[in-house]
Amino acid sequence: MGATTEQSNGNILIIEDSPTQSAQLRHIMETNGYHVISACNGREALALLSGQTPSLIISDVIMPGIDGYELCRRIKEREDSRNIPVILLTSLSDPHDVIRGLECGADNFITKPCNEKHLLSRVSYLLESRNPCQIEARSGLEILFGGERYCITADRRQILDLLLCTYETAIQKNDALIRAQDELSRLNQQLETTNRELEAFNYTVSHDLRSPLTNISGYCQVLQELHGDTLDPTCQDYIQEIYRATMRMNDLIGDLMEFSRLNHQELQRQEVNLSTMARIIAVELKSKDRERRVEFRIADGIVGNGDSRLLQLVLVNLLGNAWKYTGKKENAVIEFGVTNTEGKEVYFVRDNGAGFDMAEAHRLFGTFQRLHSKQEFEGTGIGLATVQRIIQRHGGSIRGEGEVGKGATFYFTL
Template sequence: MKNDIGLLLIDDDPDFLSLSRVFLEESGFRDIITAHSSHEALAILTTRSFDVIVADYELPPGTNSIILLKTLKSMGNETPFIIFTGKGREEVAIEALNSGAAYYLQKGMEIEAQFAELRNMIFQLAEKKRAKERVERQEVELRLKNEELEAFCYSISHDLRAPLRVIDGYCGVIQNIAEKDLDPNVRNYLHGIRASSVKMNVMIESLLKFSRAGRLALECQEVDLSKIVWDITTTLKEQQPGRDVTVEIDDRMVVYGDRTLLMMAMQNLVDNAWKFTGKTSGAEIAIRKKTDAGQTVISISDNGAGFDAASAENLFRPFTRFHTESEFPGTGIGVATVYRIIDRHGGRIWAESKVGAGAMFSFSLPDCRSRAGGDNAGHGDPVS
């Protein structure tokens, strides 16, 4: 690796600059550029980048390498910076390190040993810088691939809906025109086709929502989760007036995040609790808020069917389900969507459950007001 490390050496002493270059070249470094002043160094840095900068403390015209370092920092240049100088004052070393210098190395009589130390410093800093750059490139590549995948998912899901509508429409026309004359088996086939098209349309709609959860930019604002949950449960009770479900909701569950995405997350979690208590006598659902280690934690618990948490390794991956369609219909997209939403807020989600003893989904939610930038995005990707 040494042969391709880019070095910028800055020193107003041409003899010491030449000596430094000779030693470093003998040590295997080949890409070395020299400068005699701050102005010359800044001009060079506008044309190319380096892995490490090594500078004397005092630099013409009437300035020093700490000022140069601060100038580079203000320009967004984070190249590792070593000050290699005859200035031995402790206060200078402290100021240099506080200003962002990677190392402060003093010139002295044991020059060969000091050059050996300088060589090791350069190698370590270059290795660290390149490792960081590799990680940053991989993050960019991963983000681009995820964006492409989300766009593809959205496009395919959107395009699939049109032929499904045609299939369902033609089946309906056949039923309306000739259902009385059809063989009973044929009628059953038509009913099966229409039911499958409806189910697939639901799955496509879920995929669109899943894709949308990863595409929307986050907008930080005050969100009253208590009101959102009350609205959700009120609608569910109106849709199924025969259900006897006790719902407890903490008051003033106010958080800061993206209202649209958090509404989507709560809709999925409350819908799940409502669905999986469908066969439970005396169904109970509770939505609570607490503070844990300075972070807001929201939990949605129920006394429904539950699942075996020990086998829930892929719990938050799309299409993962622990119940058959005949037991509880669903697509397996809902909680995967919640995972994505909470992850984008910088929080995490987890579940606790036992078969026949209900389930509790909890998620932490950092305050988006304390996060820099417009998009408070989080990290990765993973039951409805």
């Protein structure tokens, strides 16, 4: 930015311990016609002031040794430098910053990172308006702020300048916040629209895929019924494998459609007896394989507030996973219970099955993510992603813990 000011240039003392920020300030000031003197800390700055009198001082607040407030106080206490305007570089993140600035006699604030236009305008204003002859005798005014006592030695002009500067900075930050909120709102709306389009696409594709799958599985059954006696064993195996593959694909499509519908369903929250729900699911699982020896330990009286149909889907998936991954265990145990953590109910499903490596835990709830091969355990890789989405829609969270060969536990809140 080129210089547009018409006032005579002055000497600017910049006190900044960061070489990068010091160079940036130097560039701004020299580009606009000012002569710059630099110091990297407060002690060096005080030594420089003994031999020369700059027109204005710009100092960082946070510095090793003497900080910006203490440095400003010492500058204002000296007869040879008390009339030099001092601008402090600060974040203005704490209301006490303004009080400390008034207490030490600072003339103005500039927030970091520096805005070149505002910096130059304040430098120009202070150099043009500051009249040493009008400086008042400084008698300390003691105030109480935030439980701390401060002695304000700034004159009325300094106080007015500093408060106006603070107000201007607050307005700038508020405008920036409004712009950021507007941009965030726009991006959120865009994201919601994209998600709706993706879910609609997912649902449409999944629905359309079911028709040819139904035809394929139907023709497989027709071939077996009409020509099963004439087909050799190899052909019968091929047909069986095609049929099983269509069933697996059908299950995957069903899971995808269920997953895509989750965000569109309105929650119908009510008190749900989760213990009863879990026992019904356990009976259904046992009926699928009556020869398996599985002990279900379901605590009594577990209730939760949520959508009954969606919570059933959570337990179907979690208990179904526990059933599946204990399939190679001779004496399998599946437990459903609740514990209290920091005053909040945490539900859990625990098993003593295959477990998993905790190093892979970050993949548990991703779609199509599987920690075990399809040869070991069947599945579509969507179940836990569905569970997580339901839990999140209820305002809760879910996490998994496991150890290879020793089982897994899934904890969730509502």
